[in-house]
Amino acid sequence: MNFKEPLLWPLSLSYGAAAHLRGRLYRKGIFKQKRLAGIVISVGNITVGGTGKTPMVLWIAEHLAAEGKRVGILTRGYKGERAKVNETAGDARDESRVEATNHETTSDEAQLLRERLGDRAIIGVGANRYAKGQELASRGVKWFVLDDGFQHLQLARDVDIVLIDATNPFGGGRLLPAGRLREPKAALARAEIVVITRSNHAPAVEAAIQRDSDAPIFYARTELESVRGVWSEGLGEEEARSRKLFAFCGIGNPASFIADLRDWGFDIAGHIFFPDHHRYSAQDVAMIEKEARAAGAANVICTEKDTFNLPGNRWRTCDLFACRISLSVEREGDFWRAIMAKAESPAGATV
Numbered sequence: 236m237n238f239k240e241p242l243l244w245p246l247s248l249s250y251g252a253a254a255h256l257r258g259r260l261y262r263k264g265i266f267k268q269k270r271l272a273g274i275v276i277s278v279g280n281i282t283v284g285g286t287g288k289t290p291m292v293l294w295i296a297e298h299l300a301a302e303g304k305r306v307g308i309l310t311r312g313y314k315g316e317r318a319k320v321n322e323t324a325g326d327a328r329d330e331s332r333v334e335a336t337n338h339e340t341t342s343d344e345a346q347l348l349r350e351r352l353g354d355r356a357i358i359g360v361g362a363n364r365y366a367k368g369q370e371l372a373s374r375g376v377k378w379f380v381l382d383d384g385f386q387h388l389q390l391a392r393d394v395d396i397v398l399i400d401a402t403n404p405f406g407g408g409r410l411l412p413a414g415r416l417r418e419p420k421a422a423l424a425r426a427e428i429v430v431i432t433r434s435n436h437a438p439a440v441e442a443a444i445q446r447d448s449d450a451p452i453f454y455a456r457t458e459l460e461s462v463r464g465v466w467s468e469g470l471g472e473e474e475a476r477s478r479k480l481f482a483f484c485g486i487g488n489p490a491s492f493i494a495d496l497r498d499w500g501f502d503i504a505g506h507i508f509f510p511d512h513h514r515y516s517a518q519d520v521a522m523i524e525k526e527a528r529a530a531g532a533a534n535v536i537c538t539e540k541d542t543f544n545l546p547g548n549r550w551r552t553c554d555l556f557a558c559r560i561s562l563s564v565e566r567e568g569d570f571w572r573a574i575m576a577k578a579e580s581p582a583g584a585t586v
């Protein structure tokens with residue numbers, strides 16, 4: 236416990252009481268959920284920070300699209316910002332076919348999803364995910380993946396998937412703002428499927444989950460899909476592996492990125508972290524290059540998500556690499572069958 240936590244503890248008590256009351260009002264039907272005309276698969280967590288939600292959303296959307304289903308992804312965007320949405324299911328990169336909104340930029344996660352999925356899914360970005368879902372439904376979407384949806388009780392869902400990071404499963408056990416829990420751990424009773432990420436064996440975490448949930452538990456890990464030079468064509472994984480690298484990122488769980496890089500065999504001379512969704516300035520780039528040189532590295536590496544927040548080709552002394560990752564789910568067939576069984580159940584998910 237750090238010195239701030241005792242001061243924040245009363246606020247955590249109030250936060251927890253409000254979260255419990257809100258959930259109870261939805262369970263009792265006093266607060267009404269809105270239901271889209273289609274199947275909604277929610278992907279969420281109970282802690283702040285990265286647990287692998289975006290790779291899981293991508294994994295599910297790819298599997299739905301492979302089965303020929305019309306897929307839409309509903310994401311809040313960073314701080315609920317509105318963003319560009321595919322005007323048609325055509326080329327997602329064609330700006331002339333993208334709907335303009337009152338926000339000048341798009342969410343980095345939405346851009347990543349659009350980059351990966353292309354015309355296989357339509358991305359709807361905005362705080363009112365029911366309204367976005369209706370827009371997508373009017374364009375033929377029947378299957379919706381709700382990003383960061385576990386606490387978004389306003390929207391009814393047919394499947395509730397909760398991700399838990401094995402390296403820090405419950406954020407120290409304290410609610411916001413003293414800790415990292417977004418809800419009391421008892422909220423896991425709502426989960427229909429639990430995925431433990433960044434591990435393939437965590438019996439202590441399983442036991443803790445099972446005290447609050449009887450949902451089936453699966454495991455998933457991030458895998459390196461590729462490494463590319465961001466500004467230099469022709470640079471790839473072979474070059475990155477042969478060089479000393481300085482890492483930076485602005486993601487929810489930055490320490491996991493460094494751990495993954497080292498697990499994947501890269502030579503990491505040092506690193507610097509930025510807040511999640513950080514939009515880099517030219518001054519940030521200059522600072523990263525300075526820190527890289529001080530660490531003895533002339534090459535810099537970041538996540539794919541970070542590339543959408545970079546200010547352009549401002550690198551003067553370093554080659555920049557980016558990692559593209561994917562999710563590897565153990566017992567993949569069983570996991571997919573569990574999702575589809577819940578999705579096709581007449582009862583659907585409950586709050």
